[in-house]
Amino acid sequence: MKTSSHAVARMVGDWRDGPGPAHQRLSDRLRLLVLDGRLSLGAAVPSERDLAAVLGTSRTTVGAAYRTLVEQGYLTTRARARATVRLPHDAPPERPTGPDADTIDLSFAAPPAPAGILHAAFAAALERLPLHFERHGYDRYGIAELREAVAGWYQRRGLPTAPDHIMVTNGAQHALGLLARTLLAPRDRVLIDHPTYPHAIRTFTEARARLLPVPLGASGWDPEQLHAAGRAAQLAYLIPDFHNPTGMCMSGSVRHRLRLACPTVIDETMADLALDGTKPEPFALHMPTAISVGSVSKSVWGGLRIGWIRAVPALLQRLEQARPATDLGTPVLEQLAAAHLLTTHQTERPDTLRRLRSRCDALRQALAEHLPDVQAPPPAGGITLWAAFPEPVSSRLAAIAPDHGVTIAAGPRFGIGGAFERHIRLPYTLPSDRLTEAVRRLAQARQALTRGATGSHTPAPVA
Ligand SMILES: Cc1ncc(COP(=O)(O)O)c(C=O)c1O
Structure with missing residues (x-):
């Protein structure tokens, strides 16, 4: 299976944004696409020349980005064949593990059972x-x-x-x-x-x-x-x-x-x-x-x-x-x-709605306090907010957030063609204090990104 240069270009979106040299930003974007499942395992990536032409960059930049991915184990090369997508043998775990056993799961939009x-x-x-x-x-x-x-x-x-x-x-x-x-x-x-x-x-x-x-x-x-x-x-x-x-x-x-x-x-x-x-x-x-x-x-x-x-x-x-x-x-x-x-x-309990309303308010209040430049319009119903950052940070935030004790669903999972890189979905099904803590951790994760850190967690399952 081949992935066309135009499809890859659409998925990488605004790859030029951000700190560091161009080839590194490009390899970061491509790595996130692999981790997010948008570049399928086993798929052949476009040739350096084709991708460089469609991205309007030099072949050297694409070549350097591909070499980084080969070194990191995300691409495999064979003589006279296109490089194909793979995961490193020591791929990061699907679900966040590690010292922070109380990771807050904001990737699932689903309520706990009313016992x-x-x-x-x-x-x-x-x-x-x-x-x-x-x-x-x-x-x-x-x-x-x-x-x-x-x-x-x-x-x-x-x-x-x-x-x-x-x-x-x-x-x-x-x-x-x-x-x-x-x-x-x-x-x-x-x-x-x-x-x-x-x-x-x-x-x-x-x-x-x-x-x-x-x-x-x-x-x-x-x-x-x-x-x-x-x-x-x-x-x-x-x-x-x-x-x-x-x-x-x-x-x-x-x-x-x-x-x-x-x-x-x-x-x-x-x-x-x-x-x-x-x-x-x-x-x-x-x-x-x-x-x-x-x-x-x-x-x-x-x-x-x-x-x-x-x-x-x-x-x-x-x-x-x-x-x-x-x-x-x-x-x-x-x-x-x-x-x-x-x-x-x-299925139509007024107390369920009361609880959701107060959790939604708590989540929006926590956003206003810890991430004041993030816009999250009040929803009419359901169990999620669609929060927009000023910068296209979503996939990178989802990949680093588990290091700060929270998982989120990145915006591009809700669209096609790499859209919604500024958005994340935030469910308000957890108790208010957990939601407030989750937003505090997200704010920390975003600060880490701003300082140049990168995350490598594979996307958590969503519902
Ligand atoms: C809009 C929408 N449709 C369908 C589903 C799947 O629901 P079910 O658990 O009933 O399969 C979900 C679950 O998140 C949903 O949000």
Whole structure:
């Protein structure tokens, strides 16, 4: 596999910024791309001459950068062949380890489990489980109890829904994968919000689709741009109800106006997490053909691995036929527990929202105190802030932050083409004092970068 010089140039972005000689800045950028998984292991890098031409620099600079990467173990060379990407044998650990055992994990945007609520849900589920013992337990649409409970969740939000419009999945990510496999052909174009949820980018890229990113501006979604991209796309994927990572909510007026020409997947994973308690109307009220994807992962707990798809029965039938290639259904006990959570409205708890509001305030206050030049607009909902630095520091900060006891998700993971190098995503699911401490550590990490230090931690997993 070869990576073109233009693709590498797009990914390295503004590599000329920063201290030190040009070849060192370039090798730093390339090393971060390897560590971040954006330059795939085994991929051949462009020739020195091609990359120098596209970057508008000398061949000597690119040659010196490549030599540094060979010395550090990130490139391997063979006679008369392109250098290929590798990791050093003593590659840094995937997860930060070391003396600081209390590293604060800000890379996952996911709440801890509400213990009492989950115990009660599983106790109720265990009572009902024997009712399922006479059947085989393989149910590709999900059990009737949960399909009814999910339909009820939509009905409470004002969207008439019957259980046969629901397929239960192993989380929203599984739902996205199933939809991508069923609806996309190689080279199809997929409209995405930009930024968007990283695993969605991965899902569509692995389906060999081409991405059509539509920027999410400071005031949200732009219907003109969405309509234009929608005409060129075979599928659209939007997160209007508390967007990951920005926490924005699509306005009612945009929802009313939006009529995309292609099938549209609406990710409602965060729909229950309106910080001021005002829930948006379900998108499918305005666009009845929309395919909705939901989950209890953010409103209750990701460890349940329960999500769903709301769509017309004809599409669910196609999904049901495609499903056995990867899985044969969702565990019954977890489905029963999720049904209990939904029917008792545990995904819509006012105390969850109160806690998130106060943690979000604490995080923004800590930013104002320790990183005053970082902009983090208040989110409408969800569980994350999208923080912008004045300088393009994100990947380097993510690579050094574990040395200071904190992990973060760098901005470029939420986009394509090396975008968002000034941004990081900060979840506010931890207790306020941990968030404040995490920001203090991030400020230290940034100071270390300013002094010329570099980090080499591989990116932490995200959700
Ligand atoms: C927008 C969005 N969609 C989907 C998912 C995946 O959720 P699940 O845990 O239900 O697979 C996430 C998780 O972070 C998310 O933020």
